[in-house]
Amino acid sequence: MSDAEERKRAYRLAPCPAYDIEGTESWLEDMAEKGLVLSGDGFFAGVACFWKTEPRQLRYRLEAAPEGTGLWSGNGGLPAEEAVEINEAYGWKYVANRGQFHIYCTDDPSAREMHTDPDVQALALNIANKRARANMITALIYFMIFPLIHLRGGVLLTAVHMGSGLMLGGLLLVLIALGRTVARVLHLRRLRKRLSAGEAPHRKNWRRRALYHRLSRPIFIGLTIIWLGFFFQGWSNENLGGNIMPLEEFTGQIPFATLADMVPAGERAGVILFNPWIFQG
Amino acid sequence: MPRKALSGLTESMFYVLMALCRQPMCGIEVADFVDTKTQGEVRIGPATLYTILGKFEREKYIEVIEVSGRRRTYSITAAGLGAYAREIRRLQRCLDDAASEESQLGRESRE
Numbered sequence: 001m002s003d004a005e006e007r008k009r010a011y012r013l014a015p016c017p018a019y020d021i022e023g024t025e026s027w028l029e030d031m032a033e034k035g036l037v038l039s040g041d042g043f044f045a046g047v048a049c050f051w052k053t054e055p056r057q058l059r060y061r062l063e064a065a066p067e068g069t070g071l072w073s074g075n076g077g078l079p080a081e082e083a084v085e086i087n088e089a090y091g092w093k094y095v096a097n098r099g100q101f102h103i104y105c106t107d108d109p110s111a112r113e114m115h116t117d118p119d120v121q122a123l124a125l126n127i128a129n130k131r132a133r134a135n136m137i138t139a140l141i142y143f144m145i146f147p148l149i150h151l152r153g154g155v156l157l158t159a160v161h162m163g164s165g166l167m168l169g170g171l172l173l174v175l176i177a178l179g180r181t182v183a184r185v186l187h188l189r190r191l192r193k194r195l196s197a198g199e200a201p202h203r204k205n206w207r208r209r210a211l212y213h214r215l216s217r218p219i220f221i222g223l224t225i226i227w228l229g230f231f232f233q234g235w236s237n238e239n240l241g242g243n244i245m246p247l248e249e250f251t252g253q254i255p256f257a258t259l260a261d262m263v264p265a266g267e268r269a270g271v272i273l274f275n276p277w278i279f280q281g
Numbered sequence: 282m283p284r285k286a287l288s289g290l291t292e293s294m295f296y297v298l299m300a301l302c303r304q305p306m307c308g309i310e311v312a313d314f315v316d317t318k319t320q321g322e323v324r325i326g327p328a329t330l331y332t333i334l335g336k337f338e339r340e341k342y343i344e345v346i347e348v349s350g351r352r353r354t355y356s357i358t359a360a361g362l363g364a365y366a367r368e369i370r371r372l373q374r375c376l377d378d379a380a381s382e383e384s385q386l387g388r389e390s391r392e
Contacts, residue, residue, distance in 0.1 A: 066332075086331050090312075092327060114328035116324055
């Protein structure tokens with residue numbers, strides 16, 4: 001990419017989560033009015049990539065993806081070609097993905113709304129909601145139930161090995177992640193109910209919770225990276241013997257009973273020490 | 282868990298089935314048919330249209346009979362015809378009820 005093209009790009013942290021459809025639509029429209037138009041690179045880790053242009057009046061719409069939006073999903077996470085064609089016929093151009101949604105955009109003020117039947121939109125959203133629920137159950141299994149089964153009840157022993165502080169920190173991060181997933185499921189469910197009641201919400205004041213979202217996300221990611229760093233340090237120490245010290249090098253009070261504690265000093269000479277050669281004859 | 286079947290048709294769903302009752306069509310032709318038929322009274326948005334087409338395909342109300350590039354042509358099935366006929370009967374009952382109520386009101390006002 002040339003320097004000229006690079007200069008035209010701008011990156012902004014999204015002020016709302018991916019599942020906040022109205023918030024994302026409103027924010028992208030406000031950005032377009034400031035001369036920032038979402039590029040095809042879309043979002044990565046909550047950061048949106050824009051092209052710098054003249055201020056424009058654009059409409060953005062998020063459409064719940066019928067299939068997953070990951071690269072490993074069917075069609076590489078892109079919308080179905082038929083959907084793209086039908087939308088283009090009515091003035092809506094596919095731009096990028098965010099979370100479980102495809103983002104479309106139009107500069108035509110007369111282009112008809114992508115969804116004209118809130119009941120049908122609720123059906124589409126239902127698919128995204130089911131996927132969010134499935135993700136929540138998977139996360140629960142992988143982050144809470146699977147480790148508990150894997151540890152075979154030895155949570156306390158693991159805490160001793162890893163350090164109870166690290167364990168508690170990990171548990172806290174898992175709970176925060178699960179809480180965010182629950183919030184996503186509840187948000188989508190509320191939106192589906194509003195659509196079923198005939199509402200067609202597209203505008204929202206995204207500024208209200210922007211600071212909270214912009215701070216909480218990097219903090220969560222930062223804490224997770226720090227925790228992983230400590231975890232892998234502890235893990236490598238455990239595996240490479242970093243936590244093991246020869247007894248003769250230890251100068252402090254030994255926290256367990258030794259032979260010297262059990263046998264009086266004068267009787268040590270009579271103790272038969274274990275000798276593996278005895279059993280070989 | 283079994284997939285929840287459609288409990289009823291919305292107005293746009295009804296018109297999509299009506300279009301496909303006439304002849305097999307692709308998505309854009311369906312939307313054009315509805316625009317013309319209703320003289321613009323019912324306008325189906327593109328996302329609404331392909332959500333309906335996807336749902337009907339899963340419900341086996343319609344099936345794809347031809348794929349040409351990005352364009353898929355759909356044909357209505359026996360299950361789709363049944364759903365369409367049921368909806369017509371339901372709407373007809375509504376109209377009959379409204380007509381009988383109107384004639385009742387007319388008689389009362391004359392008396």
